[in-house]
Amino acid sequence: MSVTVRVPAKVNVQLAVGGARPDGFHDLANVFLAVGLYDEVTVTPAEELRITCTGPDAAQVPLDRTNLAARAALELARRYDLDPAVHIHIAKDIPVAGGMAGGSADGAGALLACDALWGTGASRGELLDICAELGSDVPFSLVGGAALGVGRGEQLRALEVGGTFHWVFAMAERGLSTPAVFREFDRMNEGVRIPEPVASQELFDALRKGDSDALAAAVSNDLQPAALSLFPALADTLAAGRAAGALAALVSGSGPTTAFLAPGAESAKTVAEALLASGTCRSVRVTESPAPGATVL
Numbered sequence: 001m002s003v004t005v006r007v008p009a010k011v012n013v014q015l016a017v018g019g020a021r022p023d024g025f026h027d028l029a030n031v032f033l034a035v036g037l038y039d040e041v042t043v044t045p046a047e048e049l050r051i052t053c054t055g056p057d058a059a060q061v062p063l064d065r066t067n068l069a070a071r072a073a074l075e076l077a078r079r080y081d082l083d084p085a086v087h088i089h090i091a092k093d094i095p096v097a098g099g100m101a102g103g104s105a106d107g108a109g110a111l112l113a114c115d116a117l118w119g120t121g122a123s124r125g126e127l128l129d130i131c132a133e134l135g136s137d138v139p140f141s142l143v144g145g146a147a148l149g150v151g152r153g154e155q156l157r158a159l160e161v162g163g164t165f166h167w168v169f170a171m172a173e174r175g176l177s178t179p180a181v182f183r184e185f186d187r188m189n190e191g192v193r194i195p196e197p198v199a200s201q202e203l204f205d206a207l208r209k210g211d212s213d214a215l216a217a218a219v220s221n222d223l224q225p226a227a228l229s230l231f232p233a234l235a236d237t238l239a240a241g242r243a244a245g246a247l248a249a250l251v252s253g254s255g256p257t258t259a260f261l262a263p264g265a266e267s268a269k270t271v272a273e274a275l276l277a278s279g280t281c282r283s284v285r286v287t288e289s290p291a292p293g294a295t296v297l
């Protein structure tokens with residue numbers, strides 16, 4: 001018997017970053033939006049815990065116990081005194097090290113799949129606690145839709161979304177490490193008093209109304225200058241998308257994937273074609289939001 005779970009990627013439509021905390025993390029006002037790019041995680045009973053991965057970026061995915069999917073299975077098994085002997089297969093469509101929470105998606109997916117396979121009866125609250133232990137983005141991968149994340153991004157409040165948003169994502173030639181981008185943020189802000197991160201009411205209103213123009217006016221990413229400092233060529237990708245008619249162009253989370261909000265499905269295709277033709281990215285994807293969270297298929 002196997003269980004397969006489908007889990008979405010995310011884009012951060014607001015990422016307000018506070019100063020570094022004593023534990024090394026940063027307080028955030030992090031507005032997550034799940035988008036329709038998915039990984040599928042399948043768990044099957046096996047002799048021992050092992051991981052396989054397929055997909056365009058599979059070679060960059062660790063297949064040992066550092067993989068967030070393995071860590072999720074091990075933590076759930078530990079809590080319920082179960083044998084974590086499962087084969088976890090990840091069919092990976094979310095770009096790796098792209099700022100779209102691909103590893104987090106696999107962590108949430110493996111957790112939900114193992115929970116269903118083993119019938120632990122864990123509450124939603126307990127699953128969310130395990131997700132938060134695995135990483136700041138992992139709880140959102142479980143819930144999907146749209147949510148405000150505070151603390152280090154793991155404390156979620158669901159947000160209403162009143163329409164469909166059309167996105168183009170441009171994948172970069174190489175990845176960026178999330179800790180390195182936060183370190184660069186700290187370096188660039190040395191000596192500066194960083195205000196408390198505050199979520200934007202205009203952004204919430206835009207999401208609730210499903211208003212793309214209003215959303216475009218409200219998006220922001222405090223990590224963008226740090227990502228651009230480490231990867232200056234991303235500025236060319238952002239400019240190419242804007243020139244092709246994107247309403248907004250921003251770095252997705254810690255990058256280096258760039259996100260472009262389009263007024264509709266047709267214009268999204270136009271932006272995608274222009275981005276590819278510009279030669280400023282490796283590949284492009286067109287998709288919509290919001291998308292549901294981790295779902296057993």
Ligand SMILES: C[C@](O)(CO)[C@H](O)COP(=O)(O)OP(=O)(O)OC[C@H]1O[C@@H](n2ccc(N)nc2=O)[C@H](O)[C@@H]1O
Nearest residue numbers: 024025026028135136137138152153178179182253254
């Ligand atoms: C950039 C975002 O993707 C935006 O959603 C997240 O903030 C990062 O979430 P994530 O990849 O799940 O991050 P974690 O695995 O929790 O942390 C990785 C590293 O990112 C940095 N980090 C992460 C979250 C946070 N609020 N402050 C941080 O400074 C820390 O250096 C941490 O060691």
Ligand SMILES: Nc1ncnc2c1ncn2[C@@H]1O[C@H](COP(=O)(O)OP(=O)(O)OP(=O)(O)O)[C@@H](O)[C@H]1O
Nearest residue numbers: 067068096097098099100101102103104106137178
């Ligand atoms: N299941 C997994 N899939 C991909 N990477 C993983 C996984 N588990 C652990 N990793 C490690 O995590 C690193 C970051 O990969 P990931 O794809 O999660 O980045 P990301 O999308 O930038 O994350 P985020 O947006 O949450 O900051 C990889 O370089 C890899 O070493």
